[in-house]
Amino acid sequence: MLIIKKLKAKAKKLMLDLVVLHLAYQNSKTPWTAKAIIVITLGYVLSPIDLIPDFIPILGLLDDLILLPLGIYLAIKLIPKEVLETSRILAKTYExxxxxxxxxxxxxxxxxxxxxxxxxxxxxxxxx
Structure with a gap:
């Protein structure tokens, strides 16, 4: 049960990070490089097609476990701190x-x- 709780918490944080990226993209102070990575990351999340299909054992899920966090990490590193803080505050109540x-x-x-x-x-x- 502890593993399920940890996975749910990580999934919730991941969803919050995606909302943060969406909000940061809309901010005019976000540099174009961060916006490009945000578009690629959110596009990958929304895409109905994976680079490696999920039905392939291990590798199918591995691309999601590596590429998605990597895209989020890179985008967050390129977003100015004040934009990131504002986006994180807004993300908690965003619909x-x-x-x-x-x-x-x-x-x-x-x-x-x-x-x-x-x-x-x-x-x-x-x-x-």
Whole structure:
């Protein structure tokens, strides 16, 4: 039971960190490098496709356990302290807007569809 409690606490902290990144992205004082890493990290979280599919034993979950915390860590290191503190305070009471979340997922899905269509087109019509 102790392990489950620890996992729930870590998951809750992870969700809070994602909200902090979302809020920091909206702040004009956040540098563009941090914003780029935030977009990549949040895009990875919302993406319906993983780099390594989860059904592959061990490796499937390993990419989530490494890439997501790494993206959060890098973004937090690049965000100015005052922006980070403000975002952490706001994140505790922040409510996600459902419309924005659905739009973000749709945009990411369209990007993946575009990549798939381009790849198929290159394979079928461009002989190397």
């Amino acid at each position: 996600w807007e459902r419309k924005k979340s659905v739009m973000a997922v749709l945009i990411i899905a369209l990007i993946w569809i575009g990549i798939a269509c381009t790849t198929i087109n290159l394979i079928l019509y461009n002989k190397y």
